[in-house]
Amino acid sequence: MKTRDLAYVALFAAIVAVLGLLPPVPVPGIPVPITAQTLGVMLAGSVLGARRGALALLVFLAVVAVGAPVLSGGRGGLGVFVGPTAGFLYSWPVAAFVIGWLTQLSWRRFNLAWALVANLVGGVVVIYAIGIPFTSLYADVPLWTSFTGSLAFIPGDVVKAVAASVVAVAVHRAYPVIELPTRRATAG
Amino acid sequence: MLSLYLPGASPVHRAPAGLKLAVLAALGVGLFLVSRVEVVAGALAAVLAVGLAVARLPGRALWAQVRPVWIWLAALFVVHLLVTGPLPGAVAVLRLLTLVLAAAVVTATTRVTALVAVVEWLVQPLRLVGVRPARVGLVVAMTLRFIPLLAERAARIREAQTARGAERVRLGLLVPLVISVLQLAHTLSEALDARGADDTPARPLRRAAGSVGPA
Structure with a gap:
């Protein structure tokens, strides 16, 4: 991995943190105010690609773990990794990877539709597919209860997927950093 | 803090x-x-x-x-x-x-x-797949350093847009922020490479020779 990749990873981890510092936005018609943090997950995947995007989220989680209060609502420290909703945190690197992978697949013909597919599959489906069963197992509540409890957040996440897609397409046009083919064997 | x-x-x-x-x-x-x-x-x-x-x-x-x-x-x-x-x-x-x-x-x-030292220690086994723990520590430290800077930059872009009369700043904030961050990463990596953080594997000899690098 080149030093430039390390810098991308570090700075996107910082972007995810900064998005967590923004105050939550109430959206009309949606019961839960949306925070911008998973927007950072989607941006990391769709701007940096699978590997660097996933690494950025791993670094972000490391920064949370060492005690920076950068999760939305000023949370941080090790406590969030053992809380009932920790599965959603663990899902972020996977989500960024899936978004990045789908983005790379469609890179040559990347447009808003492809960006939406990548961000909805990786940024919504993957996150809930990991977070909901985790909460259910961890807190010993039925899967269905955990699922219905999370429903309120889905409209906000769809709004974020649309936002991330618009930004991803603009960045793809103005400053693309995903290089194809990305199958270099080096690791850093 | x-x-x-x-x-x-x-x-x-x-x-x-x-x-x-x-x-x-x-x-x-x-x-x-x-x-x-x-x-x-x-x-x-x-x-x-x-x-x-x-x-x-x-x-x-x-x-x-x-x-x-x-x-x-x-x-x-x-x-x-x-x-x-x-x-x-x-x-x-x-x-x-x-x-x-x-x-x-x-x-x-x-x-x-x-x-951060524990994080570096925990990733030691990943040496086997080519991860260098010191670089992991460097990236975590860089992120911690840049969070306040990016927060300030985001606030500045927001102020500039408000000054131009933009009411809805959310999406408009993100594109310039992301692009300025990508440019910053480019500059940063050049500065790091100039100080010896290049891609060559850290060998004991190299480490003894250079004292400024993160290795």
Whole structure:
């Protein structure tokens, strides 16, 4: 991995943190105010690609773990990794990877539709597919209860997927950093 | 300051970071193996005693970490009341409360640098797949350094857009922010390479020769 990749990873981890510092936005018609943090997950995947995007989220989680209060609502420290909703945190690197992978697949013909597919599959489906069963197992509540409890957040996440897609397409046009083919064997 | 660390000189503060994390991990596994309410309540009392009496942390520092999950714990208890009964509900809630508090005690009593060192130590096995722990530490340190800078940059872009009369700044904020960050990463990596952080594998000889690099 080149030093430039390390810098991308570090700075996107910082972007995810900064998005967590923004105050939550109430959206009309949606019961839960949306925070911008998973927007950072989607941006990391769709701007940096699978590997660097996933690494950025791993670094972000490391920064949370060492005690920076950068999760939305000023949370941080090790406590969030053992809380009932920790599965959603663990899902972020996977989500960024899936978004990045789908983005790379469609890179040559990347447009808003492809960006939406990548961000909805990786940024919504993957996150809930990991977070909901985790909460259910961890807190010993039925899967269905955990699922219905999370429903309120889905409209906000769809709004974020649309936002991330618009930004991803603009960045793809103005400053693309995903290089194809990305199958270099080096690791850093 | 971008840290939840509270300076102190108690035995908990002075204990090695790795040991504290190991105890936390053991507690995390152990608490899920027992389902007796008195054992879990005892663990909670022990964690509170360590945090408040031994480490002398202010109660509100611990409460600040519990507050975000408080409503969740209450909801969890209600679900258990309806599904399994009050006793399993109490065990589930006390278990989570104990873990969140224990983690808050570790975070509040351990310096960020010590925890970054533990992160570097934890990724040692990944050397086998070509990961260099020192570079992991470098990236984590870079992120911590750049969060305040990016927050300021985001605020500046927002102000500039408000000054031009933009009401809806959310999406408009992100594109310039992301692009300026990509440009910053480019500049940063050139500066790092100029100081010896290039892609060549760290060998003992190279390490002895250069003292400025992060290796």
